[in-house]
Amino acid sequence: xxxxxxxxxxxxxxxxxxxxxxxxYDTSESNYYxxxxxxxxxxxxxxxIRQEAYKQQNATENRFSVNFQKAAKSFSLKISxxxxxxxxxxxxxxxxxxxxxxxGDGTTLTVKP
Amino acid sequence: SQTIHQWPAxxxxxxxxxxxxxxxxxxxxxxxxxxxxxxxxxGLQLLFYSVGIGQISSEVPQNLSASRPxxxxxxxxxxxxxxxxxxxxxxxxxxxxxxxxxxxFGPGTRLTVT
Numbered sequence: 001x002x003x004x005x006x007x008x009x010x011x012x013x014x015x016x017x018x019x020x021x022x023x024x025y026d027t028s029e030s031n032y033y034x035x036x037x038x039x040x041x042x043x044x045x046x047x048x049i050r051q052e053a054y055k056q057q058n059a060t061e062n063r064f065s066v067n068f069q070k071a072a073k074s075f076s077l078k079i080s081x082x083x084x085x086x087x088x089x090x091x092x093x094x095x096x097x098x099x100x101x102x103x104g105d106g107t108t109l110t111v112k113p
Numbered sequence: 114s115q116t117i118h119q120w121p122a123x124x125x126x127x128x129x130x131x132x133x134x135x136x137x138x139x140x141x142x143x144x145x146x147x148x149x150x151x152x153x154x155x156g157l158q159l160l161f162y163s164v165g166i167g168q169i170s171s172e173v174p175q176n177l178s179a180s181r182p183x184x185x186x187x188x189x190x191x192x193x194x195x196x197x198x199x200x201x202x203x204x205x206x207x208x209x210x211x212x213x214x215x216x217x218f219g220p221g222t223r224l225t226v227t
Binding site for chain 2: 032033035037043044045046047050052089091093095097099100101103104105106108
């Protein structure tokens with residue numbers, strides 16, 4: 001069974017600064033997808049970024065980028081130029097095919113003005 | 114474009130009463146469907162998922178059940194609610210035809226059992 005660990009329950013960052021959220025996972029699968037989801041105070045969960053395990057290049061989406069270290073089973077999310085709207089709970093998730101994802105317990109990020 | 118609807122948005126029910134939460138998806142066919150529960154400030158607990166009509170997999174033994182009477186409709190039910198059933202319930206869908214799937218979530222239902 002796969003497990004996903006987010007070791008930082010809470011983090012804060014000043015507006016315009018950069019923050020990195022950590023995620024590690026455990027699996028015996030060789031091919032899989034990794035995701036970061038964002039849940040703002042409105043509770044509407046949305047996908048932030050995805051990474052395919054067979055791709056060595058780290059995914060980027062505007063201010064969001066990942067540092068994917070397959071050998072270390074690490075998948076961190078970097079948010080650059082943090083904005084107040086980035087305040088949310090962030091979930092790391094793993095999917096090895098078949099449609100079921102395993103989610104971490106989340107990291108609550110607060111962006112301070 | 115695809116949309117997912119959940120209702121009701123909030124619900125307050127007494128212990129021992131029945132429950133029915135509904136989720137529908139528009140703009141796609143044969144989606145995978147999921148029910149999650151989220152305790153306050155916590156992660157997601159997968160309750161049920163479905164890859165087709167009448168096909169339901171239960172992840173956690175409990176007094177909840179799920180049904181999928183139509184391709185894009187997913188219902189979460191209980192005959193008798195417990196206090197521990199309180200939480201935030203999320204429905205989600207993913208593409209049924211791809212190998213790997215990101216999930217798209219509904220707005221959620223906040224259930225309080227009193």
